Amino acid sequence: MYNLQTDTIVRKDLTLEQEKTKERTVTTHGKKLRILNKEPAGQDYQSLKTKRIHNISSYVLTPAEERISCRGWEFCIENKINNFIEFKTNIELNMKKIEHSCHRNAFSTICCKIFNASDILMKLAKKKNIRNISDEEFKAIKSLKANTNIIICRAGKGNYIAILDKQDYINKAEEILKLKQFRHTEKSLLNEKEKSMNSYISKLLKDKIVDKHLYWRIHSTSSSLATMSWPT
Template identity: 45%
Template sequence: MPVHQRKLEKLNGGPIGQNYEEMKSKTVHNVSSYTLSSTEERLLRRGWDFCIENKLSLRSLCRHMHNASQQLMKSCKKKQFSNLSDDELKALKSLKSNKNIVIVKADKGNSSIVLEKESYLKKAEEILKGNQFQEITNKNYHQERENELNKYIYSLLKDGIIDQELRFRLQSTCSSLSVFYGLPKIHKAGYPIRPIISTIGSFQYELSKYLAKAIY
C-alpha cells in the first residue's frame, strides 16, 4: 500500500475504502434545537443504506459449535475492526443517548432528518386523531383477530383448499402489534410526516406476503 494512502487513512480515522466525497453529497436536515457536532453530522451523512459491522457473539458461537468452542474463543479474542472511526462510534453513542431528538429517514431520498422528539410525537398524534384511524378499547382485540384468522386458515385445511405445510406457514402464533411511524416530507413547509404502518411480525403478515406474491 502506498505511503500517501496509509497517511490519508490515518488522517481520516476510519476504515479503508471510505468515500468521503460521496458522503458529502448526502443531506442531513437538522430542524431540532440540538446542534450536531461535525462527527455526528458526518455519521448521519453516511445515509440509511450504510450498515454498521455487527459484533461477533462468543456465546452464540459456543452454543452452536461445541466441538470447536475453545479454538473459536481464542481466535475471536483478536481485535474486531469496525467500519466506523473512533470519533464516529462516540458520535453514535451520543446520538443514541439523546432523548430529546428523533432521527428518521426522509419521505423521499436517502436524507436524514433530525427532529425535536416532542414535535415528532405531536405530528404523529395529529394524524392518529384523524378520521382514518379509530381507537380500539377492547384489550383482547388483537388476540381475538389472531384466533379468528387461525380458525379460518384451519377451515381451509379441512376443506382441502390448502395443505398442512401452507397452514403452518400462514397461521399466527404470539404475534406482535403493527408499528406506526412517520417519515417527514422535507420538500413541504413545516416538515409534515407521511404515516407508515409496518405489519412485520403481526398476525396478518405472513398471509399478506402470500397473497401479494399470488396476486402479482
C-alpha cells in the first residue's frame, strides 16, 4: 500500500541517485578536460580551500564566498582585458591542444567559430568592462563586506585569509592590550627616541667606531609605531 512513508523513501532514493549521477558526470567531465588540457583545468578550489582561507568564525560561508576567499589576500578584481594580443594567443594555444582529438574539417570549423567569437568579444571588451570574477562571486564580496558580525583579516605574512567572529576578535585584542608590553600614552615618544638614537650613532661615527657604510645601515629614518587594527 502506497503511503506517505513510502513516498518519503522514494524521494530520498531519487535525490541520492541524482546526486550520484551529478557527481559521476562532474568527475567524467573533469577527466575529459584534464586530458584535453594536458593539465588541471581551472582553479582547484578544493585544494586551495585548506591553504588560503581559515574560517574560524561561526558564520558559514556560501560556496561563492568560499571560492572568492580561496583566491587569497592579494587577489584583485580586474575590470578589463589589458593585453588583447596575449588574450588571442592564449585562445590559439588552447585550440592547438585539441587538434589531435578532432577531425581536420571539424577542427577547422571549430577554430573559425572560436576566432570569430573572440574577435567579437574583444570588440565588446573595448567598450564594456569585463570582470575577472563571476557575478555570483562579485555579490559574495558585497555580502562579506556588509556582514558586520565577522572580521576578515590577513593571516600572518602570506597570501592567506582568516575569518573570525567580531566579538571574539575584540575580546582577544583586549586581552593582548592588557599585557605588560603595552602602555597608554597621549603622544608618540618615537620621534624623541629616534633623534636620541641617531645622535648616539653620529657620535660613534665621529669617534670612528663605525664607518659611513655601517652608519647609514643603522641610521633610523621615518620610524613608525606598531599598531593594532581595531574594528568599528
